[in-house]
Amino acid sequence: MSVTQLGMPSLGVPRKGFFTDTSLCIGCKACEVACKEWNSVPADTSLELTGESFDNTSALGANTWRHVAFIEKQVPAEDPSAHDGVKWLMSSDVCKHCTHAACLDVCPTGALFRTEHGTVVVQQDICNGCGYCVSACPYGVIDQRKGDGRVFKCTMCYDRLEAGEEPACAKACPTKSIQYGELDELRERADARLAELHERGEEGAQLYGRDPDNGVGGDGAFFLLLDEPETYGLPPDPVVTTRDLPAMWKRAAGAAAGLLAGAALAFWGAKK
Amino acid sequence: MASPLQWPVLRQFLEHDPTGRHHAAKSRATEEHRARIETADRVVHSVCPFCAVGCAQRVYVKDEKVIQIEGNPDSPISRGRLCPKGSASLQLTTGDSREKYVLYRRPHGTDWERLDLETAMDMVARRIVDTRRDTWEWDIDGVRTRRTLGIASLGGATLDNEENYLIKKLFTSLGIVQVENQARVCHSSTVSGLGTSFGRGGSTTYLQDLQRADCILIQGSNFAEAHPVGFQWVMEAKERGAKIIHVDPRFSRTSALADTFVPIRAGTDIAFLGGLINWVIGHDAYFREYVLNYTNAATILREDFQDTEDLDGLFSGFDPKKQSYDSETWQYRGGYAAASSGERDSHLQESGSTLGGASHPQSHGSGGPGVHGTWERDETLQDPHCVFQVLKRHYARYTPEMVERVCGVPQALFAEVAEALTQNSGRERTTAFAYAVGWTQHTTGTQYIRTASVLQLLLGNIGRPGGGIMALRGHASIQGSSDIPTLYDLLPGYLPSPHAEHHLDLDTYIEADSAKGGFWANMRAYTISLLKAWWGDAATAENDFCFDYLPRITGSHSTYDTVNAQLEGTCKGYFLMGENPAVGSANAHLQRAGMAKLDWLVVRDFSLIESATWWKDGPEIATGELRTEDIPTEVFFFPAAAHTEKAGSFTNTNRLLQWRDQAVEPEADRRSDLWFVWHLGNRVRKILAESQDLADRPVLDLTWDYPTIGTQDEPDAEAVFAEINGKAADGSPLSAYTELKDDGSTSCGCWIYCGCQADGVNQAARRKPHTEQTVSSREWGWAWPANRRALYNRASADPEGRPWSERKKLVWWDEEEGKWTGDDVPDFEPTKPPSYRPDEDARGAAALAGTDPFIMQADGKGWLYAPAGLVDGPMPTHYEPQESPFENALYGQDRNPARKLLPREGNRYHPSGKQRGADTYPYVLTTYRLTEHFTAGAMTRWLPYLAELQPESFCEVSPQLAAERGLTHRGWATLVSARGAIEARVIVTDRMKPLSVHGRIVHQIGMPYHWGPNGLSRGDAMNELSSISMDPNVHIQEVKALTVDIRPGRRPRGADLVSFVEEYRRRAGIDEHTGMEGITA
Amino acid sequence: MSPRRERREDFTSYYGRPILKEPTWEALDIAGYIFAGGLAGASSILAAGAQHSGRPGLERTAKLTALTAISASVVALVHDLGRPERFVNMLRVAKPTSPMSVGSWILSAYGPLAGASAAANVLGIFPRAGKAAGIGAGITGSAVATYTAVLIADTAVPTWHDAHSRLPFVFASSAAASAGGVAAALAPRAESGPARRMAVVGAAVETALSVAMERSGHLSAETFHQGRAGKLLQLSKACTVGGAVGLALGGRSSRLVSALGGIAVAAGSALLRFGVFEAGRASTRDPKYVVVPQRERLDAGRPASWQPGTGAGKRVAVEAGGGEATGTTTAPSTAGEARTV
């Protein structure tokens, strides 16, 4: 059923993306703030310490489109990246701008659409807050804003890209942990970087979401992680739910047919 | 939907988007939306107002409103990046946390009232005139002082150079000497430490140069958190294979990125660095040719000099009665040091001040201490009295075992650091050091910096690419507020403030301080040009160029002395212009207690900071120690203009001046500090216009005409900038300080800044993109001195003037051209050949040889040993902090014998080491910063975007300490010292490690100091715990290592809090003598 | 304890925080909507049968039930929107990839048909057109009753997605049961034989299939047995089975039994939807339902692929190909050693 599985449209311009190299992240959260400033995203007002290392925004959500995770890990002293048995991992997470984006697939209003840069964007003038995309996203990225009703997530700064500027978070990032650019080129860069880190003995280094054959057809925003994805709160092997949609439609058709047939049987030979 | 054809369902089919997931789904609004940076009316160049990295910003303006602020990619320092604070500067400047109107609290009033700006300005001008008249002091015991101690001001590091300049100029002309800013509490020990070592008190290198390092030792700095955008250069170096080492009491975000993390007990760095010095000498790993030629290693010392080795922790010359040294015996053999106020006891010290002499050592910020005479050298370095041998003996006991015992650093880890440093130094490789206030804020702060200087000189890393000592300064323009100092002990360009006893007239002033050799010999020209800038035509050769107009200091008038003076009732009026001592200064309680004694207080800030509201809702009101109705202080609050609302220059940590343009005019009552000071000056001058009182001459004769711009009578900052740069007799701009004359024909507001407006061009506003320049990017802004980026860069070449190696070449002698050349402005006389040797009687620069790279030093050498300039010893020595769980393992002398204390009620000290009661406060507390907040918090705690990132005050403890004290993660803890008790959330983390010191376990507690009770993100101020105990050279407070107790749960409320703290003091047996060993009150 | 259970104890997560977002949907709105949609759709089918076989009482009851149910379901659906006033945007695009879009179009076909046939029947006007609309409603009703399974299965919610192959049948049978049950309760006893049969057979199939679904072997299926969902589903089965037995044994003879049995079956059907809904919600709250199966997949060298017909759902071997292509993403795994939350 090719019509439900159409991947990327042919874009006018090379597909854009993010390569977030967490081995360069200093956990400064400039990305979080720059994003909020640019997009006028409301701040969290609860102002309570989570106690989860230096992470007080906890997760991606309607009001946090970039989120920096902090993981304090006890590691064996031999680990080359450990100090005194402690390793502090920091990683800035964001919408993956999936090649096969479940959120976009399921959106009934067309509020979500694929831009000419290959990114996935919610149009706030269209979204009716049905919430379908929220349940569809295998990464738990997009979410509904309380009191507003609509859903929000990273737009990869669509308006900035249109203006020929890089996204606000990537621009701010002091150490270029967030790298923005043409996806193909970023993938090459990431491969080289991974090889380099492996050479340096960073055994745990791995690319996440880079592979165009993975469950979502490759992430438009992919990562270099120093540990397993789930350590960072990422699903280790997500799948776009609409992969199975053709099968589901078939089953549903079968069920509908069964229902009609069953009903017909109920009347069959019934006495008046 | 306008036309039915626009119905996306149709467009799906008509526009080949069958699944409706692409362009067909695009809405009209999406189609029409434009990025607001695209539609802005104009883009204005600016600089981030937070820290001293000085990231360049672009400010987008539409309809006279700032609509976006982001990084400028052209900047060679920041390359367009901004940390979370810089990224939040739109919220800082346009958010609703800023006050709009003048507020007034009448004496004994219980609430704020509104006052219009004009009335408020008039009232403040009146207060100045009256208080000044009431407290005027012509002399003490017949010695001229010409001043008032009735008024003080604090703040400047957040302000522009031009603002600092006008504050200093106006207040000095009014005879106000107690003018201080953050530089005192932040990096004053840097100025004395680097100044006495190399001749200038600024960072020897610049951030971008770090990328060329082969190894970077970060110690006493939380680089990645406190200078996040600058840290990109560390990451660049790391990516090129450099080894990054972080030595710190706790594992921070900087440690996480380092290759090696070394946990250390707070307050013991001299032992650690001393151990490295010992290692380097012991392993013959020093850079011999460099050491021999460029340092004073070969210089012979007097035979009667006695070391701490001989006197169990004291140097010769200590007078236990005065608790100070006579540095006579520390001299070079055959040399003598210029007498200077700080090193001598003065009988003119005000009664009541126990703090001792003025802080003279800061005056080495641009020009090392004056030494005179002729001295000998032993080129073999074998003479037992040569500096090298003395140094070797001095550090011999700093063995790896001793380092482990004192610092808690395992020997293997220590060896790893030592090897990394030595392997990455020498001809082919360089190591850079980076530090900040983890080193400066100690009772031995100056000596911390000195130890690093000695080590870097031995390794041959100063003046070389990828080497040097990166002093990471704090605020956006704290370097500027040190250079154009709103500091009591300095005049612009590190000229010392005249001292009542020693500086009777211009000649004695110059005589006392100028040196024979080096550029400091031209001090007369610098001083007279300054006096001409201030008093113009009124300053003539006949009247000593109005030298007599300068008020005199008589001891220390540092910010902590001012607090004392407030408590004593001497100081009655106080300006806070961009500083928040009720949170940021040591012993916050005393700060407020002092303010509660004032007649009037003027606060200029963005929001209602704790220093503005203490009379209403401060901790003392809650405990009942103060009652609002009883407080007589009249308080004026003026809302300040933001960095986008005024033009001016900041000087960043690279010593780089960067100009900001004004984006929009401030709203409502908000005004720039430049506006405030100038209009205040105008009003005061108007009130005094008819005065015949000679005391009023200086302010009436002041050059005070500045053109105004805009609709608010804003004085033109460019005009002030031009005055700072200096003018020739015909009014044309000067281009270099070498053009300054001592005959009164030139004027210059700050000699080291001379050239910032060369050719009439605002050099600080140059913004040639770094992509079109080399690493030094000399056409971006302007660095003092003379636009040099790396200081002492002559040392990057060997004595013959050739690069030490191809890999590390920077500046070298071009034989053919007959001049020095390379990728920087040579820090040397441009055409003086390496072969030059001075005559016996040569003076000034001519007295230095072609092989003397440290041109601001009297002998042209880097000082391994400081024969003059410091009051607590010629070589750094480890002493325990004022409050410590341990005795000094190295000597019988536990603490810095010359340290300065303020023994008074409310500032009691803890017992230490084996003293009775020391175990009442058994834990070491150290304080620091977080990326997400800024200093005392007013610029971040009020901003929703930053507040949410670090929402509550906390302290960090190890799981072991948590277990020992029953502390729970995220629960509350109460921390107690003899000064106060506070509560904070507990973070239990493996990043805090108990250390084994002196064979027993010591726990350290870490605590950020950003919080206070006002704003969105709140907490008790950490400085309720700290005491005022200071480095004797510059009077910086020790807030990096203190002792406390910690217990689970929230602190008592109300009066119970006072008795709780008292009970602790009682248990520890604390009285006015505790912690005062060797010091008489 | 099964081996799987043991593994679940030591999976890694980020402070135990959920990976997925919990559905924004309100149970009353969405589970209610699914139930009401099923009831409406199946009722229309029943009505079509009644109309065809000349059972006017049953016909009217079923048509009115369908209209009421579909109206209620649309109200619930609109009510659940974050921006209800933008309901019309549902028809802005037609997206085969979006079950909700497809559903909206189905509803917009079905709703008017169901409404027209009911109106014609009650008001007694346009009888021919009314009958035609009744047939149309019956046919589209089958879609209304089943697409909702796809609606919730086509999400990342582990419990729902893992059940995607069974859920349409569960919902279809449950819809039949509920429609039959309601009609059995409300329609004249003489005409309601087919309704009872539909209820009884529907209930039997529903029970069998949901039991199968709840024992599918997917880790997420445990949410069907736990907490609120477990209670709802147990209650559902009690109602369904009890009501069906009642209907089968006494529905024909007793008005009361027919009414009670019919309502019980319908209630069981409703509870089933609420149970399934709650189970799905629970599966998003605990990261293990995401991490464990995906980690197992990776550890087995069978990473998912976006191509249909591969990956976990079908367990088609992709080892060689997939493994090769994803070499970079799957550095040697050390799962289990990492921190446990």
Ligand SMILES: Nc1nc2c(c(=O)[nH]1)N[C@H]1C(S)=C(S)[C@@H](COP(=O)(O)OP(=O)(O)OC[C@H]3O[C@@H](n4cnc5c(=O)[nH]c(N)nc54)[C@H](O)[C@@H]3O)O[C@H]1N2
């Ligand atoms: N985000 C942010 N940036 C800032 C500021 C801010 O408040 N927030 N403030 C600015 C200002 S004013 C300044 S001065 C600079 C300061 O910059 P830093 O000096 O880097 O700031 P701190 O975090 O106070 O202290 C540095 C480190 O010293 C460590 N330390 C404490 N005691 C000792 C000790 O005895 N020995 C050693 N080796 N280390 C010790 C602390 O654990 C801390 O990691 O930052 C500037 N930049």
Ligand SMILES: Nc1nc2c(c(=O)[nH]1)N[C@H]1C(S)=C(S)[C@@H](COP(=O)(O)OP(=O)(O)OC[C@H]3O[C@@H](n4cnc5c(=O)[nH]c(N)nc54)[C@H](O)[C@@H]3O)O[C@H]1N2
């Ligand atoms: N325990 C402990 N104490 C410390 C330190 C520590 O590490 N530990 N560090 C010390 C150091 S290094 C420093 S520098 C100090 C800092 O301490 P403070 O200087 O007292 O702290 P800030 O919050 O930076 O105060 C600067 C104020 O200037 C205001 N401001 C900003 N721009 C302008 C302007 O243009 N005009 C005016 N009028 N106001 C403006 C800000 O809103 C802010 O309130 O704290 C010191 N205290």
Ligand code: SF4
């Ligand atoms: S990560 Fe989630 S929200 Fe982002 S594109 Fe993929 S499915 Fe959509």
Ligand code: SF4
């Ligand atoms: S909530 Fe908005 S964006 Fe998400 S699926 Fe519904 S209409 Fe589309």
Ligand code: SF4
């Ligand atoms: S790309 Fe733009 S919208 Fe997305 S996280 Fe970065 S700043 Fe935010």
Ligand code: SF4
């Ligand atoms: S801005 Fe860059 S370095 Fe800072 S937290 Fe985000 S990704 Fe990490």
Ligand code: SF4
């Ligand atoms: S606070 Fe410092 S590092 Fe951060 S943006 Fe401003 S100047 Fe740059």
Ligand SMILES: [Mo]
């Ligand atoms: Mo500072």
